[in-house]
Amino acid sequence: MADTTELKNHVSQKRPLLAQSLMDSSEPEPTSRVLVIYTGGTIGMKTNDNGVYEPKEDFLVNKLRTLPMFHDKEYAESHFAEDEEDFLVMPPKEFLGVRSKQGHQKGRRVMYRIMEYKPLLDSSNMMMTDWGKIASDLYDHYDHYDGFVVLHGTDTMAYTASALSFMCENLGKTIILTGSQIPIFEVRSDGRDNFLSSLIMAGLYNIPEVLVCFDNKILRGNRTIKNDAGSFAAFISPNLPPIATLEIRISVDWSAVFRAPGTEKFRVHTNMCQNVGLLRMFPGITTQTVRGFLQPPMQGVVLQTYGAGNAPDNRPDLLNVLKEASNIGVIIINITQCTRGCVMTSYATGKALEDSGVICGGDMTPEAALTKLSYVLSKETWTLEKKRKFVKRNLRGEMTVVAKENITILDFELIETVARALSVSSTEEVKKLRDALYPSLMCAAAQTGDNQALEKLRSLGGNFSSHNQDGRTALHVACREGHVSTVQYLLHQGASVHVKDCNGITPLLDAIKGKHMSIIRLLMKTGAILTLKPFVLAMELCCAAAMEDIETLQAFRSAGADLNEMDYDKRTALHVAVDTECKRSVHFLLDNGASWTLQDIFGNTALDCAKKRNSREIIEMIEKKEQEASLNTENGT
Template identity: 55%
Template sequence: MSSLGQALSRSRLSRPDAIRALKSPLYELEVSVLVIYTGGTIGMKDSGGGLKPEPNALYKFLHTLPILHDEQYAEDTKLYERYPEFTLVLPLSKQKPRVVYTILEYSPLLDSSNMTPDDWAKIGKDIEKYYEQYNGFVVLHGTDTMAYTASALSFMCENLRKPVIVTGSQVPIYELRNDGRDNLLGALLLAGQYIIPEVCLYFYQKLYRGNRVTKVDAESFDAFTSPNLRPLASLEVDIKIDWDIVLRPETLDKFTVSTELNSNVGVLRLFPGITTDTVKAFLQPPMNGIVLETYGCGNAPERPDLLDEIKKASDRGVIIINCTQCLRGTVKATYETGHKLYDAGVIAGGDMTPEAALSKLSYVLAKDLSTEEKKKMMSQILRGEMTGDLVGPKRSLSDSRFIQVIAKSLSSSCKEELDAIGDALTPSLACAAAKVGDIEALEAIRKMGSDLSMADYDGRTPLHIAACEGHLKVVEYLLSKGATVYARDRFGDTPLCSAVSFRHKDVVKLLRKTGAHFSRDEMVDAGMKLRSLAESGDLEGLEILQLAGVEVARTTGCE
């Protein structure tokens, strides 16, 4: 029998039964979300001269809304003593756990029309500052420049492993008829209850990749669209996540925010009869990067005077990205007029939105790289901002002979039933492979189109199992394929908890390097466990908790 077969023959995969130190009775029920309130229509009131943000009003109002705050639960569980000021809690939904959220209100609050790259940097720094304290982040923002902010944050947040969701509303939340309550509620549920490690934009029951959206309607609640990529999730009768297109960081590097942005970028939209002087003036220093909005699939007037100015700018280091003026479609060299632009040094922008292209330029141009390296980076897919071979061809699990044999014994034959069988069996197969350290089997499962973060009947992922067993190479492999360090099984454990429980030092170090950390409640419980370990002289236990991020000296009084 193969090693994988031996693992499958066992009745139950590993569970840390003997060492169960890091457990809070409330933790399985609660997750925390930080709401960064920057301003925007959602919190505006009529000042007599038009709508404007009103400081300190949003929290007080949300406190009165039963759909967005469960006061009885807050009182019964002493919520206000356990969390920072300006904290609220959602009522319990059928999708557990319960979402607790804290509002960080900016001063002054901004109309999004006044947003600048400095404001993007501030938001990014706050996400980085509070990254280990919250399970997810919601950014409340005005709709006018929301697509720009979502795009910019997507590039600034490097190695992101938690959800960051930008949302707002078309009508203030205080109005009788408004979209703010549903948008805020949906964003909170998604940020708290699902590990979607991307910067997203949520609006009108749809979750979009942040760098794929554009605002298309100034008067409808359905104000945004993602022209060239379907939504990541939809919130209708049920919450449906399209996991096949959710991106995961395939790296062992820790989360960071790159706040250095180049402001010498701009958008030049071509139009019939545009003069050479206009183009020349626009391309002059200090301009470092241009989004050139062209016709159709990337065409421009075939005029030597225009092309000459574009080539001169490109030759002196100005990076020019070709994006279509059309809402949908891709820039490609189908016509001779498009070829002429590339001969002049222009880079094809694929199906990027102008907002994404501009934000990407600002991000890339700030890097300490050569011009050629920056151009290469602009043509690469960094955060799923344009369509390409992001995933590559996959076989369907329904093509697997193993699945087909099982299906035959169950008298199943249609594709839907085969896929259902595959979805049911694959997590256990992957966990069994992780149990015995079979990376080859895990790679085969991944190539069949499976997400290696999928959980088994106990909510345990292959990363949980590998962490329990101390299989360092398997842990490293899973992390490099996008496995999340924040998944919790039905007992409330993360892979880090599992590694700590079984005292696998190298695994703990690797998980910490990748961004794993204890939650607020786990830190409290770890402090209690530390005292017990110190009293019993368990130096190995103290070392493990210290490696996991617990400050031993401060908690125990040891020096």
Template identity: 50%
Template sequence: MVPDLNVDNEAWILVLYTGGTIGMKSNKGIYCPEQHYLPRAIRELPPLNDEKYIEKNYNYSSLKPFCLPPVRNTLKRIVYWVVEYEPLLDSSDMTFDDWIRIGVDIQKAYKSYDGFVVLHGTDTLAYTASALSFMLENLTKPVILTGSQIPVCEVRSDGRENLIGALIMAANYDIPEVTIFFNNKLYRGNRSVKLDNSGLEAFDSPNMLPIAHMEINIKVNYESIFRSQSSQPFSVCTTLCRNVGLLRIFPSISIELVKTFLQPPMEGVILQTYGAGNMPSRRTDIIEIIKEAHERGCIIVNCSQCLRGRVDVHYVTGKILYDVGVISGSDMTVESAITKLSYVLAKDEWDLQTKRKMMQRNIRGELTITNYDTLQDLEIIPQLAKFLHIHSTEEVQLLRNALFPPLLCYAAQNNDLDLLDNLRQSGAQFSQPDYNGRTALHIAAGAGRTQTVRYLLDHAANVNFKDQWGENALMHAVRSRNTECIQVLRDAGAVFGCDPIDIGWTKIRNKKKFAMTIPAQLGNLIQLNRLVQFFCFEHLVSCP
């Protein structure tokens, strides 16, 4: 699955093809899955593969990738490999084990690619996206799920556009989330639902605007991106609790049904109630059964049957559930709530009280915390906007985007943690790049500001974000010969992407350049110090 060293100015994407309509073949008017058909078809489709580029640059490779034709307004060529699952799965057959398999495959290839695309059937795509959003811990790279209503190889195909769009977003945008790309929109995975089984706009995010729109120009709402707040390296949770279920309330629901449903071994239940989380207040028999289940240790989460809106305990019919220990699911989708519950219950290191708290906490951007208070504007921003006669929200946002990156870099260079903290509370994103594509983490690592590096990593700075020269913060730390910064970045998951070997130099195939392999990737700081002493970095070639 891990390819050879790549050439310069490329973004590498791994595509996991699990099945679904997107890769099906028409057989007498009936769409059917066929093993190995999709990769062959993509190879022959010019919009999806620049064969001349592949022959020129990857003629030596035993596993030839695919490459999109040049994309307007992007700096790198998008090269991608397709790994096909066997057997191909209809999404209706997806299980917890399949989610774990996808997560493990991403983990195995995580250091070698810039992003990941998962091709999936649409019926349970929102469930898989929600599950992966929780399972993929400390994510720093984009993972995008997509599918289609019409196969890629049809003349009229949304699959072709969805695949191209997903590849472009995964290769070019710093959106370290599990998302869904469909019909020119990028949605947060755990906020999405399938709304339509026959229209091309099959998915929506009822309680959150899309993260990005792909129009003539691609518009990204960077402020809505949810970034990991941990400096720990990427990992995958491969354990999920199976004893969870959905119980939908309906008029005259029988007490026997509720009682049977809540019996052991049930450990967690998503209770789908009316409107804003309302329960029939006269059904004291059901309330008593729910109370008993709560006292037994079963975690019960209240979610609305409505797609839009959130659970509100201010109604009497909603407060009665709150009073017996039922947790508010806020505005979580059912898909998100059930997969989060399965993830949380599987955490053996958490006690029951912690698990209940985690179900109420926003851990992956899956719900809205109503009492969450954050300052969105630095005082200087509205003052400057007023002085410059800027009034629209878009113009103010452009001003913020122009000012924050140099201020962040200035603070990082000067080890000014107070300024960094003020900027963060004012809405600045630590992965916002300056005109050179460098972030505050690049500057801090290059200047040897270890304290600042730790602070930035603790507050969701992307450890593997690359500047316009394809270098991440680890490369800057190596150039500055700061072994402490190198160790901190390595501990946070920083990688070079090329495979290190024991000797200091290795020739890149088909290239007349040499790359110094960095012992920092092996954690060998003694060897690194020696190499830094005796080798210059003039011929260094970065590998994504």
């Protein structure tokens, strides 16, 4: 064993060395490793002797090594270890143009290795087995790389991206598919930007999804469609905004990023079911065509219908064929032929399909619907029921989850948790969920007069005009509960005093019911008006008069109510107050302009009623008012 002097020497020699190595600027900077799986496509093609584009072996990687924007030769020579020789390295961060404020892994060099497939394929030649090969390679190299880029032809890129999104289970790293419309080494090419952007995103950002990078946008792969054969903006994502945009700044919509729930490890599912198909409806499609299409071994069909998911409901022949197929276990998904929008069952023609066992595919693209079917159907251990259930479910952010409007929740902190639990995966969905939850949350906050909570909800995008399932807004509730400062706050934020709930109740009526005078005044000042029908108002007044509820009479009065309003029998509150001998009501009504001369349908005035009842005190009160009135007339006041 070493003696103490030896140990001391060892420590004194080692310590400064260790400290030095941590601080030495000549040490390699941290790196991100990206694996580029090069499958083919225009991006790496060359014109052949016949003057047409063709992929060429080893052409891409050798050429890239000569381009400084793709490979920092000097750095590679001085820094790469022996086993890193086949890597390329991007220029230092100062030259990458990454200016986003957050989210990326700062200061990393992006190293990448290109794994070239043999043969390289035009993507039109790809098969489902090629998706399996890509998925397997992703799995095999998953632990050794930070991110992945798949160079791919554009023609079937949306299919591959959709398929990979399902095949990659519990994905935790970025996978980006890209390609180009013009080969990367032509003078004009979209390939350089697309590839460089993909390397940067895959190397520096953790967006654990299968994405497509094209034309300075990062789109969720299973939402994409190749939409333009000739444009650099070849892909669209019609039902979901880009996850990220690469402009002067790189902006990532982090709230839209889909994250696999759970704690399971990454794995891939490679044996996709090939017995699937796309069937596009057209007017006059024959039953034989549909029947033929649905014949075994067909296991799953994506039915592209009209508009919001409609097919003829006057064709029992057709519907029967679909029903028969569904009954024997063929899974049929209904998606729209429209590029944008989703399938709903708001038309009888759409409902008829649903009744035939066809599953609503929401806003899935044809590519996503087809590959989802292929994925789900290949799960051999799943029952048919489970497969149908999973087809309906949002598995990888491929469809928009519409939150049910009547969700209620009491805890403000739960919104994000709920969003996660529902696999909410896009800004659109989060907005929908928020719209469903916020009104209830705002009403709950208003109930307790919690202005801070209201302000928090507002800052998170809450809209004070939104109402809960009973049509009630935060203002209704605050008015009913009598929280003056909350009402003030809400009015200040533009909450409407005119909105009516499902029962036609306005915030003003709520304040009257709650007998909150200062709130009534505040609402009146803001332009609120009493919206009750005259006879309904009269009945309210009569009731209050009969119950000697002076506060309610006062509240109505402050809200501008005419105290002489008549009910069905043309009776006023004063008639009722007299007949019920509620002296305080009579007093209040007389003091506030109630007329003792109005006749009901029986020809009686309030004074007549008092005389009939021989209510002396009341007669006196009325007569006193009569005298005051005649004096005032004489004095001209």
